[in-house]
Amino acid sequence: MRKFFIKATxxxxxxxxxLTACDTNLDLAPxxxxxxxxxxxxxxGYKQVLAKVYGAYALTGNGGSASSDLAGIExxxxxxxxxxxxxxxxxxxxxxxxxxxxxxxxxxxLSWTSSNTMVTGLYNRIFFQITMAxxxxxxxxxxxxxxxxxxxxxxxxIQYYRxxxxxxxxxxxxxxxxxxxxxxxxxxxxxIGKYFPPQISRADLFEYVExxxxxxxxxxxxxRQNEYGRADQAAAWALLARLYLNAEVYTGTARYTxxxxxxxxxxxxxxxxxxxxSELFLADNNLNNTETILSINYxxxxxxxxxxxxxxxxxxxxxxxxxxxxxxxxxxWGGVRSTKNLPLLFPDYSGSTDKRAMFYGTKLExxxxxxxxxxxxxxxxxxxxxxxxxxxxxxxxASTDFPLFRLAEMYLVYAEAVLRGGTGxxxxxxxxxxNALRTRAFGNTTNNVSSISxxxxxxxxxxxLYWEAFRRTDLIRYGRFTTDAYLWPWKGxxxxxxxVSEIYRLFPIPSTDIIANTNLVQNxxx
Numbered sequence: 001m002r003k004f005f006i007k008a009t010x011x012x013x014x015x016x017x018x019l020t021a022c023d024t025n026l027d028l029a030p031x032x033x034x035x036x037x038x039x040x041x042x043x044x045g046y047k048q049v050l051a052k053v054y055g056a057y058a059l060t061g062n063g064g065s066a067s068s069d070l071a072g073i074e075x076x077x078x079x080x081x082x083x084x085x086x087x088x089x090x091x092x093x094x095x096x097x098x099x100x101x102x103x104x105x106x107x108x109x110l111s112w113t114s115s116n117t118m119v120t121g122l123y124n125r126i127f128f129q130i131t132m133a134x135x136x137x138x139x140x141x142x143x144x145x146x147x148x149x150x151x152x153x154x155x156x157x158i159q160y161y162r163x164x165x166x167x168x169x170x171x172x173x174x175x176x177x178x179x180x181x182x183x184x185x186x187x188x189x190x191x192i193g194k195y196f197p198p199q200i201s202r203a204d205l206f207e208y209v210e211x212x213x214x215x216x217x218x219x220x221x222x223x224r225q226n227e228y229g230r231a232d233q234a235a236a237w238a239l240l241a242r243l244y245l246n247a248e249v250y251t252g253t254a255r256y257t258x259x260x261x262x263x264x265x266x267x268x269x270x271x272x273x274x275x276x277x278s279e280l281f282l283a284d285n286n287l288n289n290t291e292t293i294l295s296i297n298y299x300x301x302x303x304x305x306x307x308x309x310x311x312x313x314x315x316x317x318x319x320x321x322x323x324x325x326x327x328x329x330x331x332x333w334g335g336v337r338s339t340k341n342l343p344l345l346f347p348d349y350s351g352s353t354d355k356r357a358m359f360y361g362t363k364l365e366x367x368x369x370x371x372x373x374x375x376x377x378x379x380x381x382x383x384x385x386x387x388x389x390x391x392x393x394x395x396x397x398a399s400t401d402f403p404l405f406r407l408a409e410m411y412l413v414y415a416e417a418v419l420r421g422g423t424g425x426x427x428x429x430x431x432x433x434x435n436a437l438r439t440r441a442f443g444n445t446t447n448n449v450s451s452i453s454x455x456x457x458x459x460x461x462x463x464x465l466y467w468e469a470f471r472r473t474d475l476i477r478y479g480r481f482t483t484d485a486y487l488w489p490w491k492g493x494x495x496x497x498x499x500v501s502e503i504y505r506l507f508p509i510p511s512t513d514i515i516a517n518t519n520l521v522q523n524x525x526x
Contacts, residue, residue, distance in 0.1 A: 040139045043154040049139075050161045053132050053168055054229065057081070057296045060305045065397075069128050073121040077101070079307020080129065081296055081402055083122035085469050087179060087507065092471040092481075093341035093488035094462070097315075098334070098372050108369075109493035110482070110500040114508035114526045123183075123510050126176050130186070133169035137162060138188035163219035167231045170212040171239060171404075177205045177250060178473055181506040181523055184513070196517045203251045206243070213240050223269035228286055229297040229401070237265040238293050238405040241413045249477055256422030263414040264425070266293065267433075271407045276386075277356050277440055280406070283327060283399040284385040293405040300383075300397045309400040312381050312467065318372055321360055324390070327383030331396040337375035340364040341488040345462045349376070356441045356463055366489045380467055408437055408464050416457045427452070437464055454478075476505050501525060 039045050060078045061067030068075035077083070089095040090107035097104050103118035112119055138144075140162040145155045176183040185200035185208075200208070213236045220226075223234040241262035247255035274280055274291045286297065298308050310328075317326055318334030326332075343349035343364065346357040360377040368374050383398040384390055391399040411433035418425040435448040437460070449456070458478050461470065472481065480486035484499025491497035503525030514520050 036135075036139050037148075040144070041148060043150060043158060046140065046150075046158050046161055049136055050165065053129075053136055053165055054297075055303070056129050056132055058298055058303045058305070058308060060307060065304045065306055070121060070124050072124075073117060076306030077118070078121055078125065079305050079311070080122075080125045081309075081469075082307030082311045083118060083125055084175065085312065086118060087122055088469040088472045089467060090336070091504075092475055093339050093491070094466050094471045095336050095342075095378075096339050096366055096369065096375060096490060097336050098370050100370075108490055110491065110504045111493060112504075112507065114511040114514065114522065116508075116510075119507050120510040120512060123176075123180065123507075123513070126172050126179075127184070127186075130169055130172050130176075133165045133172070134186065134188045134190075136165040137169070140165070159219065160221055163216040164231045166212055166216050167220065167236055167239075170209050170216075173205060173209050173212075174239060174243060177202055177209065178246070179507050180509055182521070183509065184517065184520060196519055199520050206247065206250045209243060210240070213243070223266075224271065228289070229295055231294055234266050234269045234271060235294040235405055237262045237269070238410060241266065241410060242405075245413050245417060246473060246477055254420070256417040256420045257424055258422075259413055259417035260422045260425040263410040263417065266407065266410040267414065273407055273436060273440055275440065278358065278380075279386045280403065281381045281400060282386055283383045283389075283391050284387075285401050285403075291407045292401070292403045293407065295401040295403050297401050298397075298399055300391045300393060300395070300399045304397045306396075308398070309381055309383070309402050310396065310398040312402075313383055313398050313400065314396060316378050316381070317360075321377065321379075324394075325384075326379070327390040327394070328396050328398065329390070329394050334372040337361075337366075337372060337377045339366060339375060339489045342378075342462065342466055343376050345459050345466075353447070354441045354463065355443065366495070369490050369495075378467055403468065409470075411437060412457060412461050412464065415452060416454065416461075419452065419454050419457060434460060481505060 039049060056069070057080050060075050061069050066075050068078040070078045086104070086107060090097050090104070091110060096108050103112070103116040106112040106116055140158055145151070145158060150158065181202045182199055183205070184197040185205065186197040190197065217233060217236050220231060220233045220236055223232050226232040241259050244255040244259035244262060247253060271293060272290045274289065279285065280291060285292065296308065297303070298310070313326055314328055314331040314333045315336040317323055317332045319332050321332065323329055323332035338359070343357065343359050346354050348354060349357045349359055351357040351359070358379045360379050363374055364376060366374045381400055383400050414425055415430035415434050418427055418430045431449065431452055434452055435445070438447055438449070439445050458474060461474055475481040482500050482502050482504050487497030489495060489497060492500045503523070506523045508523050508526035509520055514522050
């Protein structure tokens with residue numbers, strides 16, 4: 001199945017200007033000679049702009065790997081996935097970074113401030129992508145299509161595109177809600193140009209994301225009927241299931257029954273587990289993939305940047321590990337490895353029994369936080385195909401797609417929601433779903449379980465979903481992120497680990513935006 005790629009990266013310059021670290025305009029007007037009436041004049045133009053809305057997830061800017069849509073941050077670090085992955089993984093027991101780039105050590109030390117460069121970059125990237133979605137949604141109303149003489153099946157297709165843009169916006173607002181709690185809020189109905197958006201509470205944003213997903217549910221393409229890399233109904237259901245699983249954190253009200261309902265919708269929608277776990281994270285994971293519901297698509301020729309899976313692969317290996325065997329013969333940056341807590345989730349972390357355990361090295365301990373030789377290296381993602389080939393041109397960049405949603409997560413959402421008291425499911429079915437993952441992992445039923453607990457599900461999520469940008473959210477939901485009741489090496493900046501203030505369950509709104517937009521109130525403690 002071919003990947004859905006942006007074909008004209010200059011479109012973002014047509015649509016909107018770049019966000020900067022202190023820009024208060026979250027709905028920006030075009031800054032060049034092209035106008036919306038030109039860009040959106042044909043059905044093909046609409047699809048090209050939609051491709052850019054998706055492409056912004058995989059690209060840092062219009063001019064290749066050295067360009068960025070954002071100011072105030074180095075281009076290579078301004079990629080959405082790199083920024084988001086760091087916030088979700090480097091803050092936890094799954095990953096520790098050796099580099100001292102400004103803002104990075106703060107993640108594992110759990111000591112960031114409102115002036116952290118990486119936090120600011122992530123915040124601006126989120127709202128850059130929301131702005132792009134808003135622009136597409138604004139230009140794809142029935143009235144706009146009629147005005148431009150677009151009708152019939154072409155108009156129907158564009159309405160599918162519009163629903164996808166609304167999904168992508170809802171996803172980014174979910175990210176903003178999960179990370180920042182109470183962010184600014186802007187939609188297609190707000191003014192273009194100089195505008196100071198209001199702040200929205202976390203609970204109200206939860207309701208907005210929920211309502212958007214429920215409204216577009218029937219407007220999206222049926223499960224598995226869209227192009228690979230584009231959202232379908234199952235993607236909306238998967239985000240709803242994830243939203244409801246964390247509802248008690250976001251709003252104080254549990255929604256576990258709804259989590260079961262929407263996880264079940266995904267499970268019954270036609271997606272199936274892949275037979276080989278490791279092939280989900282290889283360079284041809286776009287081909288005949290029945291498990292990944294929605295991915296960020298990368299390609300060594302068409303979407304080069306130093307974030308995404310290029311970052312995840314290269315940061316986890318060094319020259320000693322033979323980068324060519326990972327499909328990046330010119331790569332290997334040697335910067336990120338696991339703490340011992342991750343491999344120790346596996347009774348046998350050699351990978352000879354549970355094939356999900358993919359580690360390199362022998363030293364578990366992180367005695368020296370700046371030494372890449374300390375700690376086991378994670379080799380889950382590779383830029384080689386299932387046949388052992390390296391995509392061309394071979395160098396540093398990767399063609400491995402990153403799964404934002406896959407079926408295995410839904411099995412675990414269902415199991416956890418049942419154990420937390422949700423109705424509409426059963427423990428028997430939950431155990432069957434967990435055992436389906438374990439049967440694939442071990443290659444047989446010998447290590448299947450007859451009972452499960454909440455602690456077991458958290459451990460199984462770690463074994464199944466590690467390095468897929470879940471861990472921070474999971475630890476917060478389980479009450480283990482900031483507390484001293486659960487520690488990992490260098491948590492809070494000391495070797496044995498320590499508890500930290502609960503303020504770190506949220507990131508701060510960047511100080512630049514607090515200063516620029518007087519509608520915003522900083523999160524407690526910052």
